[in-house]
Amino acid sequence: MSATKSGCKQRSETECVYGWITDLCSKQSRLLAMLELCERRSHIESLGPLLWHSFGAVSGLLQEVVSIYPAILANELNGQQSQRICAAIGLFQAMTSHPFIGIELMRCQFLCYLMPLLKLTPQTRSVEHVRLSVLSVVCGLLKSDHPQIVGYFLGTELIPLILRQLELGSSMSKVLCAFVLCRILEHEVGLTFASRRLARRLHLIHTLARVVHQLTLEPEPRVLKHVVRVYSRLADHPESLQLIFNHLPAQLRNGYFCQDSLLGFENASLELADLNRKLVNRDVKNDTGINSITTEIVISHHSLF
Structure with missing residues (x-):
């Protein structure tokens, strides 16, 4: 050389x-x-x-x-x-x-x-x-899957930022944000945190509903897959279950997304059926007054987390 x-x-x-x-x-x-x-x-x-x-x-x-x-x-x-x-x-x-x-x-x-x-x-x-x-x-x-990581993220402003990007971001940003939200809620501490306050639950559920509406206009099966799993995971918490029943978008009830070949979300029919099964079998112990409470709360885009 x-x-x-x-x-x-x-x-x-x-x-x-x-x-x-x-x-x-x-x-x-x-x-x-x-x-x-x-x-x-x-x-x-x-x-x-x-x-x-x-x-x-x-x-x-x-x-x-x-x-x-x-x-x-x-x-x-x-x-x-x-x-x-x-x-x-x-x-x-x-x-x-x-x-x-x-x-x-x-x-x-x-x-x-x-x-x-x-x-x-x-x-x-x-x-x-x-x-x-x-x-x-x-x-x-x-x-x-380290147990400290989810707890750490819950102490930051990550979830409000993720919800904002999930609604307003580009297609790839929404895919990653939906994945992040799903992974956080998979952990019990994440589910408990997201369901602890009524305003927090409403902020999350209303954001998800707007995302579903966007998906009817601009379909993205990878986002839909994580959104459905977030709904299904939230339905495991009794204080979120009734709110989901009241506010679940019609597209997730009537089979709008149940296509046999939805590339990126092939199990759409099965997972949507599982979500609706949870709603049908819900325990209606605290049903009284939920609708009247939710209509009086104004959801802000500022951090509720």
């Missing part, structure tokens, strides 16, 4: 990785390092632990996240900003995919730095890439 060749050609692959991780400490060299590491993250063994245990790496990535806050306040994001922040989030995702490091990052409250990114409302490509990157991190953590 010629002595004039420079850069990674003169170094082993491992030395290149170490060099890029070191470059995360410098703002000038950070973008290139983040892009190189992100491109190779699926092929670099133990990238998550390497980043977590490297001096200054996590700090450098957090600086990238914080530097985007002025753009969040202005509710706009350009392509270059989106590229930088998505690269940083991608490396966080590499860390959260490791069971131990994901829990440690959660205990460090690092997700509080990412939550503001979900408040961006423009439906531009740049913003959507950021939104999907953050949701991917959340989904990755929830897939681990």
Whole structure:
């Protein structure tokens, strides 16, 4: 090999990785390092632990996240900003995919730095890439099924942000948001939390009803699948069951979505039948006065969680 060749050609692959991780400490060299590491993250063994245990790496990535806050306040994001922040989030995702490091990052409250990114409302490509990157991190953590993770998310503003994106986001954002909501409610602590207050239950159930209405106009079976499972899970809680009976959209009662070949939700007929069976067999102990109470409560889009 010629002595004039420079850069990674003169170094082993491992030395290149170490060099890029070191470059995360410098703002000038950070973008290139983040892009190189992100491109190779699926092929670099133990990238998550390497980043977590490297001096200054996590700090450098957090600086990238914080530097985007002025753009969040202005509710706009350009392509270059989106590229930088998505690269940083991608490396966080590499860390959260490791069971131990994901829990440690959660205990460090690092997700509080990412939550503001979900408040961006423009439906531009740049913003959507950021939104999907953050949701991917959340989904990755929830897939681990660690008991502390759901409890942690319930103490943040995640659920109100998820409900907002579930109603207003793009198709892929809605798929991820519906998955997140479903995973949280699968846990008993999540179901209890969502069903604890009447205003909270109504906010959730009315949002789901609006999403179902949207699905009749723009069908997305993957969203429908998780929405039906959320309804079915909420129906397992006695204080939510009667509200669902009163407010379940007609499309989920009359077989509107019961198609034999609904790609992405092949079991639609079975799961909708199971949901309606729960409603038919409900225990009507506290039925009196529910309708009159619900009509007097105004549902706000502000956080009820």
